[in-house]
Amino acid sequence: MxxxxxxxxxxxxxxxxxxxxxxxxxxxxxxxxxxxxxxxxxxxxxxxxxxxxxxxxxxxxxxxxxxxxxxxxxxxxxxxxxxxxxxxxxxxxxxxxxxxxxxxxxxxxxxxxxxxxxxxxxxxxxxxxxQELLRVESTSEFISNSPQMKSIMGLIRKIAPTDSAVLIQGESGTGKELVANTIWHNSGRNRTPLIALNCATLSENLIESEIFGHEKGSFTSAYQTKHGIVEVADKGTLFLDEIGEMPLGLQAKLLRFLDSGEFRRLGSNRTLNVDVRVLAATNKNLLERVKAGAFREDLYYRLNVINITIPPLRERREDISGLTSYFMDKYSRKLSKSVAGVSPDAIEALGRYDWPGNVRELENVIERAVILCDAGSISVEDLSIPALSFSPDVTGRQPSLEDMERDYILKVLNGARGNQSKASQILGIDRKTLYHKLKKYGIN
Ligand SMILES: Nc1ncnc2c1ncn2[C@@H]1O[C@H](COP(=O)(O)OP(=O)(O)OP(=O)(O)O)[C@@H](O)[C@H]1O
Ligand SMILES: [Mg+2]
Known part of the structure; x- marks a missing residue:
């Protein structure tokens, strides 16, 4: 009734x-x-x-x-x-x-x-x-077995419902964008989309007009008035990726916007007001960029109200097995392949490798392994990770001299954060030789 x-x-x-x-x-x-x-x-x-x-x-x-x-x-x-x-x-x-x-x-x-x-x-x-969907999506996709990631997940739960700015830092592939997504999912602003902008890919003029919009005629290619993404993101959340690359001139405008919610379209005198939460991410050491004069100190502190620094995967190896099963499920479903599991020696190899490309590299390795494996479970041979990581006593195979050289070069390059001239100094070879070796071993 x-x-x-x-x-x-x-x-x-x-x-x-x-x-x-x-x-x-x-x-x-x-x-x-x-x-x-x-x-x-x-x-x-x-x-x-x-x-x-x-x-x-x-x-x-x-x-x-x-x-x-x-x-x-x-x-x-x-x-x-x-x-x-x-x-x-x-x-x-x-x-x-x-x-x-x-x-x-x-x-x-x-x-x-x-x-x-x-x-x-x-x-x-x-x-x-x-509501159920939001809950499931936000909790099932974020793997956190290590104490470091558990405490990050705890922090996310606490700060997600607030309106504070968040600065997310970490090496490439550690999961910064995923953290931004999880914050947004768990916030009260999740009914409006998370709007993302990558600051590294655009010129200063274009970033400014992307963020704040422009009036017709404000620069040569501005034929029409354009709404900035801060207007689109009103009452929602804006994700500024690679914030370390934001041009200095624009940093001042962003700071003003963060402080007041006010902004002007490029070429306009009218002040507009919106309510936007800002999340920012970078794989650069921002404090170093502040010291070098490339990033405004006041903006740094304004964004850094809440800081989430994701450690590299090699410093939280407890996450490797959980991530491996998660990616295995994800890709066997996607590729309609039934993969039973990972062989013990493959697990050991995954656990020993240094993962310079972090979680993204692990994801790629598992995706490839799911494609390659045909025995029902993933074996060491299905993993395309550098040879030294396979210890000879486990696989029964001794690494060749070339395997060792490739692996050593990778390690040094990694330690030098990809800086080739520094790496060639450490290796005691000139840059040209290093270049040829990188090409030979297919290292980017
Ligand atoms: N804890 C995690 N649980 C599940 N998946 C993860 C986790 N961390 C990262 N990933 C996955 O790894 C991949 C890379 O993560 P993401 O793009 O967030 O990294 P990033 O730090 O933004 O990288 P970049 O600096 O290159 O932009 C994504 O597919 C992401 O979903
Ligand atoms: Mg990213």
Missing amino acids: IRILVVDDEEPIRRLLKKELTRKGFSVEAASDGEGALGLIKESIFDVILLDIVMPGINGIGLMKKLHYDPSSPVIIVLTGKATVETAVEAMKHGAYDYLTKPYKLDELVIVINRAYEYGKLSMKTQLLQ
Whole structure:
């Protein structure tokens, strides 16, 4: 039976509605004002509210504001006198399902009530599904077995619901973008999309116009007024990736924006205001860039309100096996292949390797292994990681001199953070020789 609550300050209308709707098979209760309605709603469950707008005390709109955003609250149909159609339109804006004017036609009212009831059931279902989806997505994809990653996950849970800026740091491939996504998923802003911009790929002018927009004619190729992503991201979240590459001139404007929410489109004098949360990421050491004068100190501290530094994978080897199973599942599903598991010597090889490319490299290695393996489980031979990582006593195979050389070069290059002239100095060869060797071993 559909449960209806009638809220109207006029006693004759309450009495009439109660009589007619009960006869039509609904269960009906009535309240004479907003306070009374809230009292009844607390005590029992209603599917539909028939709501008058003009009432003393908490009026119809006031009541709707109190009920809004709760997926389990009843669906509201506004029943209003002719004079207040404008208010009824406002009621629709506050989430009323429909409105009818008094005097109502009973048959019409019954149809609307039934439709509202179906709608309520459906929208509650979708909302619950949506919440479930967000929860599942945000918790299942972030693997955190090591103490370091567990504490990062804990920090994310704490800071996600706030509006603070977050600076995410870590080597390439450690999961910075994933952390940004997880923060957004767990925040109250997850109904508006996370808007991302990579600061490393655009010129200063273009980044500025991407972020803040531009007026027609503000530079030569600006044929039309363009909204910046801060406008698109209003009430949402902006992810500035590779923030270390942001040009100095723009850093000042970004700082002003972070402090006030105010900005101007390129070529405009008008100040606009939005509400945007900013997440930023970099694989550079920002403090070093501050010291070198390439990054503003004040912006650094403004972004660094909350700092999440993700350690490289080689410093949290406890995560390797969890990530391996996660990627194995992901790619066997994607490639419709049934992979039973990973052989013990392959697990050992994965655990011993240094992972200069971090989680991304592990993901790539597992994807390739899933494609290559045909014995049901992944073996050492399916893993394309440098030879020295396979200890000879495990695989029974001694590494060749070339294997050793390739592996040593990789290690040194890694230690020199990819700096080739530094690496060639350490290796005692000239840069040209190093270049040829890199080419020979297919190292990028
Ligand atoms: N803890 C984790 N759990 C599951 N997947 C992860 C985890 N960390 C990283 N990944 C996955 O590894 C890949 C690389 O991560 P991501 O792109 O977030 O790294 P990044 O730090 O932004 O790299 P870059 O500096 O190159 O931009 C992604 O596919 C990501 O989903
Ligand atoms: Mg990234």
